[in-house]
Amino acid sequence: MFKKVLIANRGEIAVRVIRTCKSLGITTIGVYSEADADAPHVKMADEAYLIGGPRVAESYLNINKILEVALESGAEAIHPGYGLLSENTDFARRCEEAGLIFIGPSPEVISKMGSKIESRKAMEEAGVPVVPGITYPLADEEEAVEAADRIGYPVMLKASAGGGGIGMQVVHNGDEIRKAFAGNQKRATDFFGDGAMYIEKFVENPRHIEIQILADSLGNTVYLWERECSIQRRHQKVVEEAPSSFITEETRTKMGEAAVKAAKSIGYKNAGTIEFLVDEEQNFYFLEMNTRLQVEHPVTEEITGLDLVEKQLQIAAGDALEFSQEEVKREGHSIEVRIYAEDPKTFFPSPGKITKLELPNGPGVRHELAIHGQSVVTPFYDPMIAKLVVKGSNREEAINRLQDALVDYHIEGIKTNIPMLQEVIAHPAFQSGDTTTDFVNKYLKTKKANNIK
Numbered sequence: 001m002f003k004k005v006l007i008a009n010r011g012e013i014a015v016r017v018i019r020t021c022k023s024l025g026i027t028t029i030g031v032y033s034e035a036d037a038d039a040p041h042v043k044m045a046d047e048a049y050l051i052g053g054p055r056v057a058e059s060y061l062n063i064n065k066i067l068e069v070a071l072e073s074g075a076e077a078i079h080p081g082y083g084l085l086s087e088n089t090d091f092a093r094r095c096e097e098a099g100l101i102f103i104g105p106s107p108e109v110i111s112k113m114g115s116k117i118e119s120r121k122a123m124e125e126a127g128v129p130v131v132p133g134i135t136y137p138l139a140d141e142e143e144a145v146e147a148a149d150r151i152g153y154p155v156m157l158k159a160s161a162g163g164g165g166i167g168m169q170v171v172h173n174g175d176e177i178r179k180a181f182a183g184n185q186k187r188a189t190d191f192f193g194d195g196a197m198y199i200e201k202f203v204e205n206p207r208h209i210e211i212q213i214l215a216d217s218l219g220n221t222v223y224l225w226e227r228e229c230s231i232q233r234r235h236q237k238v239v240e241e242a243p244s245s246f247i248t249e250e251t252r253t254k255m256g257e258a259a260v261k262a263a264k265s266i267g268y269k270n271a272g273t274i275e276f277l278v279d280e281e282q283n284f285y286f287l288e289m290n291t292r293l294q295v296e297h298p299v300t301e302e303i304t305g306l307d308l309v310e311k312q313l314q315i316a317a318g319d320a321l322e323f324s325q326e327e328v329k330r331e332g333h334s335i336e337v338r339i340y341a342e343d344p345k346t347f348f349p350s351p352g353k354i355t356k357l358e359l360p361n362g363p364g365v366r367h368e369l370a371i372h373g374q375s376v377v378t379p380f381y382d383p384m385i386a387k388l389v390v391k392g393s394n395r396e397e398a399i400n401r402l403q404d405a406l407v408d409y410h411i412e413g414i415k416t417n418i419p420m421l422q423e424v425i426a427h428p429a430f431q432s433g434d435t436t437t438d439f440v441n442k443y444l445k446t447k448k449a450n451n452i453k
């Protein structure tokens with residue numbers, strides 16, 4: 001195992017990674033920006049180095065500076081967390097070139113999965129179901145209309161480099177495509193520097209269900225069941241749970257096996273997630289692969305009893321997975337909610353100084369925190385300030401524990417989305433498991449502020 005690891009991230013995920021490193025006796029190197037001198041991850045790390053100004057481009061995305069700190073401090077490996085540099089092909093390659101181990105898959109795999117068209121192609125070749133559609137960049141809107149006529153409407157126009165719904169639109173006929181094409185292509189070019197567009201059949205009322213996998217460098221790949229993440233607001237996940245109450249045992253096995261096949265076919269290594277859309281008939285289709293540890297990984301840890309950060313470190317150090325697929329357990333039910341510093345009515349970020357923080361506890365309650373009781377939440381970073389994770393022996397118990405915990409969760413000084421989370425969890429549709437991707441628009445009182453294009 002490594003002796004020294006640099007954590008190239010901030011907030012709750014940096015804290016999370018440091019915690020496991022400490023439990024394994026690994027010395028932790030933190031990095032921080034001028035805005036984060038007082039942040040929890042800085043206090044927790046064994047050593048912490050200032051790497052630049054508050055804006056991420058000056059600090060947490062500053063590859064040269066981060067590599068310099070890693071080399072000077074004697075770190076052997078870098079954990080990128082999620083977001084920031086975690087899916088940056090150039091960073092993974094630069095780590096390799098500097099003789100540092102990037103804790104994640106190879107730069108080639110990150111790059112391939114970063115392109116929606118490339119990853120679709122890879123999955124088609126591997127025999128993993130993809131949504132009926134095309135697997136090449138469209139030359140222009142007329143080619144899009146031709147393809148859509150073949151696929152059948154409605155279709156979804158998508159950007160190959162897309163994320164967060166950017167460059168994506170549902171279209172119902174040729175005229176709509178002609179109207180939508182150039183605008184979406186331009187947005188994709190502006191945001192990602194890549195205007196490649198493709199189309200897929202539009203899947204109605206889908207659920208977002210993803211499979212966690214682990215792959216070691218010796219060829220062992222296992223799936224750690226699913227997470228259901230259908231409740232999202234503007235492509236931001238809000239509530240995640242495991243297991244899904246929607247899929248059958250048969251679908252669960254098929255999806256797990258498809259995810260392992262997907263990972264093996266591309267030579268995947270480390271922890272990864274295959275996202276699927278699941279339709280009302282339980283057909284599932286590959287959507288995209290996330291080549292990093294995800295925000296919602298704790299719900300998988302809760303039902304499997306595994307520490308995913310520990311597995312990532314072991315895999316990166318060259319160790320074999322010490323268990324087989326049959327030995328992966330699935331016990332109880334876990335739900336995570338993301339707590340954002342935002343106005344619960346307007347959903348605008350709500351930075352400011354925290355004046356009071358009182359956290360619930362009790363059986364089955366877990367916290368992942370980016371803040372402490374006197375933190376200043378700045379506007380420079382993602383407004384997610386904490387995750388509340390609960391576990392129960394079944395979904396009902398998990399829901400009850402979550403409701404109680406949210407009542408006892410007190411943050412003062414800034415506004416948070418806790419009222420919205422309470423509304424979701426208390427809703428009969430959530431309680432009965434009716435959790436499709438249009439939940440927020442369909443059921444919440446606040447839905448006017450939640451328009452999805």
Ligand code: MV4
Pocket residue numbers: 131156163164165200201202203204206207208229230232235277287288437438452
């Ligand atoms: C879709 C879809 C329906 N049909 N693709 C949204 C984010 C992006 N990564 C893919 N997304 C979707 N792709 C087809 N062919 C519906 C969505 C979608 C969605 C997916 C998962 C969770 C929430 C969502 C909210 C709106 C649309």
